[in-house]
Amino acid sequence: MAKKSENIGGKLMTISVVGLSGTEKEKGQLGIGKSCLCNRFVRTSADDYNVDHISVLSQSDFSGRVVNNDHFLYWGNVQKEYDEQEYRFEVVEQTEFVDDSCFQPFKAVGKTESYVKRCVATKLQSAEKLMYVCKNQLGIEKEYEQRLIPDGKLSVDGFLCVYDVSLVPGRTWEKQNEITAAILQNIIKLKKPVVLVTSKNDESCEQGVREAERLVQRKEFKGSIPIVETSSHDNVNVDQAFFLLAQMIDKSKARIKVANYAEALRIR
Ligand code: GTP
Ligand code: MG
Known part of the structure; x- marks a missing residue:
């Protein structure tokens, strides 16, 4: 009977959003778009969509309740329906926060694994961690909705691995390919479903699309x-990526047909 109540309002899925992260040396001048993808999915409306998210932080922000000395963000949960299927999603982003005083990644207590290993964790624990809302929230958490990560822990069901198809100064395709391939291999080993989500198709370059x-x-x-x-940015195929992954987790026979970018933009 316990199972049944869990399904009220749709099946619950916990999705982890991963992909190339780190200092400017690793990722180039800009991030690959993990935070924006999560933001657009959990808080879709234009008023709640921010293009600038946290990555370089002070020590006090790193140890505040939102980041909570971890390298992942809890983005909260959302209930959505697509093609008459209803799901509830818990969303986390695996990133790497950088110290604004020395520009090196923060050292999380007791954790020394590299990003490609750490980001595929399926058991995430962080007591009293608060949902991330936006950059301005840090330091004034009480002025924003204060939602806690459920029971201080989450069990990941599947992964969205982000791949940036735009040209970013200071990042090579080889670097992004090497890291992304290593992450995908680690996910496959876990036998968890994964979708490769190409990001920033509004600014895509041909080579990026081909590399992916x-x-x-x-x-x-x-x-x-x-x-x-x-x-x-243009809210194209974001829900579709999460729903396709949910159907893979669900082992559902029905798979939504996701249009390619040009077609999805046209029918949006
Ligand atoms: P880190 O967590 O710091 O590794 O970065 P991230 O992967 O979370 O990237 P984030 O979402 O913060 O985006 C990085 C930059 O890319 C920002 O300047 C965003 O505005 C930009 N960006 C993200 N999504 C899109 C998109 O759909 N289109 C375009 N053109 N730019 C985007
Ligand atoms: Mg981010």
Whole structure:
């Protein structure tokens, strides 16, 4: 009977959003778009959508209740319906926060694993961690909705691995390919579903789109990783990426047909 009540308002899925993260040396001048994807999904309306999210922080913000000395953000939960299927999603983002005094990643207590290993964690624990809302929230948490991560822990059901198809100064395709491939391999080992979400298709460059396609075609992935082409800024294919992953988790026979970017933009 316990199962039944869990399904009220749709099945509950916990989704972890991952992809190239770190200092400017790793990711270039800009992040790949993980935070914007989460923001657009959980707080869709234009008023709640921010393009600038936290990455370089002070020590006090790192140890505040939102970041809570971790390298992941709890984005909260949202209930959505698509094609008559209803799901509830808990959303987390795995990133790497950088200290604004020395520009090195913060050292999380007792955790020394590299990002590619750490980001595929399926048991996330962080007592009293607060939902992240926006950059301005840090330090004045009481002025924003204060929602806690459920029971201080989450169990991840599937992954959205983000791949930026725009040209970013200071980042090479080789670097993004190497890190993304390593993350995907680690997820496949866990036998958890994963979707490769290409980000920033509103500014895509041809090579980026090709690199992403070539990446999932590698033999080691056995054609098991679908690509969804998104733009968080233009709100294209964002819900579709989460729903496709939810159906993979659910082992549902019905799979939504996700249009490519050009088509999705046209029918939006
Ligand atoms: P870190 O967590 O710091 O590693 O970065 P991230 O992967 O969370 O990236 P974030 O979402 O913070 O976005 C980084 C930059 O890319 C910001 O300047 C965003 O405005 C920009 N960006 C994100 N999504 C899009 C998009 O859909 N289109 C365009 N053109 N830019 C985007
Ligand atoms: Mg981020």
